Amino acid sequence: MLVRPRRDVLESRKSSMNSIAEKIYRLIRERSLGTDLTSLKQRGVKRVSVFKSNQLGSLVALAVEQVLREYGVKLSQGDLDNLSEEGRRAFISLLKERDSYKELCENFEKQQEKLEMHRDVLKGQIEREDTMLETERGFWEEMPVGTGSEAYRVRLEEVLDRNLESRIEMLGASPDARLVKFLEEMVEGLHRELDTLFSAAVDEMRSEYAAEGEKRIETLERRVQKMRESLDRAEDALMRAQAAGPTEDGIASIYKTVQGLTPDDEAFSQKKGMLEEIFQLNKNIKDQIG
Amino acid sequence: MEDEKATAKEAEPNTDDISGGHGSQEGVLYLGIDLGTSRSAIAASNGVREFFASVVGYPKDLVSRKLLKKDKLFGDEAFAKRLSLNFYRPLEKGIIKHSDNGATHPEDAEANLKAASDIIQEAIRRSKPRSDELVYAVIGCPAQSSIQNKKAIIDAARPMVDSVMICSEPFAVAYGLDRLDDMLVIDIGAGTVDLCRMHGTLPDDEDQITLDTAGDYVDKLLYDKLRERCSGAQFTLNMIKSVKERFGFVGEAADPVVVEFPVAGKPTEFDITESVRESCRAMVPPIVQALGDLVASFDPEFQSTLKNNVLLGGGGSQVIGLAAAVEREMHEKLGEGRVLAVDEPVYAGASGALKIAHDMPAEFWEQLK
Numbered sequence: 001m002l003v004r005p006r007r008d009v010l011e012s013r014k015s016s017m018n019s020i021a022e023k024i025y026r027l028i029r030e031r032s033l034g035t036d037l038t039s040l041k042q043r044g045v046k047r048v049s050v051f052k053s054n055q056l057g058s059l060v061a062l063a064v065e066q067v068l069r070e071y072g073v074k075l076s077q078g079d080l081d082n083l084s085e086e087g088r089r090a091f092i093s094l095l096k097e098r099d100s101y102k103e104l105c106e107n108f109e110k111q112q113e114k115l116e117m118h119r120d121v122l123k124g125q126i127e128r129e130d131t132m133l134e135t136e137r138g139f140w141e142e143m144p145v146g147t148g149s150e151a152y153r154v155r156l157e158e159v160l161d162r163n164l165e166s167r168i169e170m171l172g173a174s175p176d177a178r179l180v181k182f183l184e185e186m187v188e189g190l191h192r193e194l195d196t197l198f199s200a201a202v203d204e205m206r207s208e209y210a211a212e213g214e215k216r217i218e219t220l221e222r223r224v225q226k227m228r229e230s231l232d233r234a235e236d237a238l239m240r241a242q243a244a245g246p247t248e249d250g251i252a253s254i255y256k257t258v259q260g261l262t263p264d265d266e267a268f269s270q271k272k273g274m275l276e277e278i279f280q281l282n283k284n285i286k287d288q289i290g
Numbered sequence: 291m292e293d294e295k296a297t298a299k300e301a302e303p304n305t306d307d308i309s310g311g312h313g314s315q316e317g318v319l320y321l322g323i324d325l326g327t328s329r330s331a332i333a334a335s336n337g338v339r340e341f342f343a344s345v346v347g348y349p350k351d352l353v354s355r356k357l358l359k360k361d362k363l364f365g366d367e368a369f370a371k372r373l374s375l376n377f378y379r380p381l382e383k384g385i386i387k388h389s390d391n392g393a394t395h396p397e398d399a400e401a402n403l404k405a406a407s408d409i410i411q412e413a414i415r416r417s418k419p420r421s422d423e424l425v426y427a428v429i430g431c432p433a434q435s436s437i438q439n440k441k442a443i444i445d446a447a448r449p450m451v452d453s454v455m456i457c458s459e460p461f462a463v464a465y466g467l468d469r470l471d472d473m474l475v476i477d478i479g480a481g482t483v484d485l486c487r488m489h490g491t492l493p494d495d496e497d498q499i500t501l502d503t504a505g506d507y508v509d510k511l512l513y514d515k516l517r518e519r520c521s522g523a524q525f526t527l528n529m530i531k532s533v534k535e536r537f538g539f540v541g542e543a544a545d546p547v548v549v550e551f552p553v554a555g556k557p558t559e560f561d562i563t564e565s566v567r568e569s570c571r572a573m574v575p576p577i578v579q580a581l582g583d584l585v586a587s588f589d590p591e592f593q594s595t596l597k598n599n600v601l602l603g604g605g606g607s608q609v610i611g612l613a614a615a616v617e618r619e620m621h622e623k624l625g626e627g628r629v630l631a632v633d634e635p636v637y638a639g640a641s642g643a644l645k646i647a648h649d650m651p652a653e654f655w656e657q658l659k
């Protein structure tokens with residue numbers, strides 16, 4: 001017949017079980033190796049031994065049994081079964097957690113890819129718009145405003161000059177010098193008038209074109225600016241997503257409740273005193289911070 | 291944390307489903323953090339253990355930010371990209387730079403404080419806490435740090451945890467290894483060697499000695515020796531630090547230490563065995579001298595026990611043969627001595643802090659919320 005331990009003894013054992021669990025957890029963690037198929041292949045590994053989850057379950061049960069024996073804890077078969085069952089459930093829930101973590105990582109990678117694509121599309125668009133803007137600027141700057149009218153003006157001037165020459169010829173071999181001078185002055189005046197008229201017309205045309213060009217360029221520039229802002233936002237989002245990582249929800253602690261020193265701890269009262277002192281020092285600092 | 295979550299929602303296209311979800315669940319996550327001058331380590335009750343160099347960099351301008359795709363870079367990543375970053379190593383000799391003289395250097399104090407806060411928050415972030423868990427953290431910091439410094443550390447951690455405490459770093463190491471009585475802990479870091487006497491209560495000022503003959507000191511010594519002995523060789527202090535971390539030893543050399551340094555652009559081999567041995571060995575005498583001082587001022591009845599219970603930890607304790615060398619020197623100078631090197635020097639402080647967090651009674655955490 002088994003003698004049942006007292007409730008407080010059970011409680012304290014429970015907490016030492018926590019540290020046993022922590023030890024087992026640490027051991028498994030330290031000794032397990034994370035790798036992937038590609039790197040295994042690269043190392044030329046073709047076969048690996050794997051544990052099935054039920055094998056691992058029985059290994060954990062065995063380890064727990066052994067540790068309990070070492071600690072001199074005697075439990076009934078029923079308690080042992082319960083403990084193993086609890087362990088198995090905890091293990092399965094860990095596996096589930098790992099799966100959902102994997103899923104989370106995959107989701108995160110997909111999101112990141114999406115964000116990267118979005119950013120690349122924006123970059124492409126901006127590049128295209130930039131080229132268009134450059135072409136447009138060039139077009140408006142080198143617009144051949146007035147080139148045609150300049151030729152026309154030259155032709156008119158030639159006509160005037162030729163007219164003047166034929167009029168002078170018509171005046172005979174020794175024309176009246178005053179008349180010739182008058183004709184020449186008149187044609188010169190006409191030249192000047194023509195110049196003024198033509199340049200006024202060209203200026204007017206130019207400013208009309210310029211206004212239109214400016215409007216077009218302004219629109220294009222605004223568009224590019226908007227895209228750049230979008231790109232900035234996309235890059236910020238990507239940066240934040242990368243910084244947050246897939247672990248935003250973290251890795252669960254092995255403790256579900258607050259722990260603390262228990263009376264069965266080695267050097268309980270000595271440690272208790274020291275912990276109290278640490279607390280007091282921190283309390284003093286907190287009081288000073290206010 | 292709240293902010294991060296809020297901003298993630300603004301993303302285009304919709305990033306709401308990034309967070310996935312495990313359903314509602316409760317738990318308590320304990321964190322132990324060792325905030326070191328050269329590197330910070332974290333151990334958590336969800337199994338996460340990580341360390342990274344205690345450096346942070348912020349992109350210098352918009353172009354760098356776009357290229358680096360991050361607002362803050364930590365550890366090795368920050369080292370690698372340091373040219374495009376405003377780069378900070380905010381801890382010096384274990385304390386936040388200018389945290390004690392903020393009034394005279396207000397801008398530097400603020401920048402370093404921010405950098406240190408970011409490092410603490412990064413350490414917590416790397417522990418991957420879940421949003422539905424209580425997070426209780428113990429941060430180990432140098433025994434000699436001032437009240438301002440401690441406040442700054444607590445302020446940095448507070449937004450990310452439910453309750454936080456700090457404790458002396460060497461004490462955390464001893465607590466983690468259940469060695470609380472009559473023993474001496476030596477923690478060899480980058481900036482300082484901290485020696486601490488444990489005698490069953492929390493150590494106070496008289497129980498601690500800090501030396502500056504630590505990792506950085508050895509690096510400088512080795513650098514100077516090689517400058518003198520390897521003529522024409524080109525190297526930086528950082529390269530020398532890596533050489534020390536790879537080959538550092540005292541006592542008998544298992545193999546000669548041969549390294550390649552460029553000479554006029556051409557890789558050239560140098561045998562630096564003696565220089566490495568001498569530089570690493572330089573840590574031993576001051577340590578034994580300080581051990582002697584701590585022993586001499588202790589109850590004579592327990593002095594022998596103390597000498598035979600010396601624990602060697604910290605990144606610098608990884609110099610091969612160091613524990614044996616300290617032990618030999620103790621025999622010579624103090625008549626006896628037994629030195630044990632901790633198994634995991636990088637995590638000894640963080641694991642100890644985690645154990646303190648675990649053991650701390652619930653009502654204490656509550657009162658500090």
Ligand SMILES: Nc1ncnc2c1ncn2[C@@H]1O[C@H](COP(=O)(O)OP(=O)(O)OP(=O)(O)O)[C@@H](O)[C@H]1O
Pocket residue numbers: 325326327328329330383384477478479480481482483504505506531534535536538604605606607608609610
């Ligand atoms: N394998 C190694 N061999 C020798 N020294 C090493 C090795 N690895 C790290 N170190 C040295 O350990 C030192 C850092 O140790 P640690 O990480 O404990 O310091 P820290 O806690 O950041 O510094 P501190 O205690 O001064 O705040 C550095 O000087 C580093 O070069």
